[in-house]
Amino acid sequence: MNKYINQLLQMQDLEIALHEHAALKGEEQESSRSELKRNINGLKKLLPPEVSIIYERISKKYNIYVCPMINSACTSCFMKIPVGVANSVLSTSHCISCPNCGRFLYFNEGQFDRPSDEFHQYKGVARFSSNDLMLPHIKAKTKEEVIGIIGRHCAEKGFVENDDTFVKALLKRESLISTSVGSGIAFPHARGFKACGLTLAIGTVKPGIIKENGDSLSIFFVSAVPTQTSFFYIELISKLANYFAKDVNRKKFLACSKPEDMWKILVQIGK
Ligand SMILES: [Zn+2]
Numbered sequence: 627m628n629k630y631i632n633q634l635l636q637m638q639d640l641e642i643a644l645h646e647h648a649a650l651k652g653e654e655q656e657s658s659r660s661e662l663k664r665n666i667n668g669l670k671k672l673l674p675p676e677v678s679i680i681y682e683r684i685s686k687k688y689n690i691y692v693c694p695m696i697n698s699a700c701t702s703c704f705m706k707i708p709v710g711v712a713n714s715v716l717s718t719s720h721c722i723s724c725p726n727c728g729r730f731l732y733f734n735e736g737q738f739d740r741p742s743d744e745f746h747q748y749k750g751v752a753r754f755s756s757n758d759l760m761l762p763h764i765k766a767k768t769k770e771e772v773i774g775i776i777g778r779h780c781a782e783k784g785f786v787e788n789d790d791t792f793v794k795a796l797l798k799r800e801s802l803i804s805t806s807v808g809s810g811i812a813f814p815h816a817r818g819f820k821a822c823g824l825t826l827a828i829g830t831v832k833p834g835i836i837k838e839n840g841d842s843l844s845i846f847f848v849s850a851v852p853t854q855t856s857f858f859y860i861e862l863i864s865k866l867a868n869y870f871a872k873d874v875n876r877k878k879f880l881a882c883s884k885p886e887d888m889w890k891i892l893v894q895i896g897k
Pocket of ligand 1: 700701702703704705723724726729781835
């Protein structure tokens, strides 16, 4: 991948993290917000002037300003990319923009298929989660262990590429800033690797075992977030965070010992 595209992707990820932070934590933890902003500005300064000019223009227009080209189409505006331009994207020597929407493009090595052809029939949360992705009462002693168990489970079930890239990406994101939002809930998530689409898996742990900053973590919402779904993901997690901020909802969910019971509660949220 072109090194500046790589850099723009990092900036985009950090900017999305800023939005997530605002959605979940309001104006709290100003220090981690400033750290994110500092990192973004640091990367911005490293862009060459010709890329910087395009960045300034495109990033004002779109939250997602770098996106993959898949099957020779821009995955944001869905415009088919002319062969000459597509070849330049593949060559990685320059930063190439979509001729239609202007977003920066990078090559994505093929698409990862969804686990089920019937996926599109589903509505609501069933579009990106499943009974198979509910993991009640995980036996683990640390946050990292829980993330590893849930992440590997997503790979085994065919929702993300079947190796350890998902777990590694989750742990890397978590080390940047904790995704815990208080009330015992956390939203570990990762972007920028092969996944079949937005994927949400949920694991519960008995309260009192995993402690972080005085909070006892018990519900983990683990997601694979393809870049294009980032803002939908933010809407989703703010809905979940609101629902699970209530003691009574959390207790009912934590009491579930079977995946199907967790799933029944989840599909009702936001209806
Ligand atoms: Zn486009």
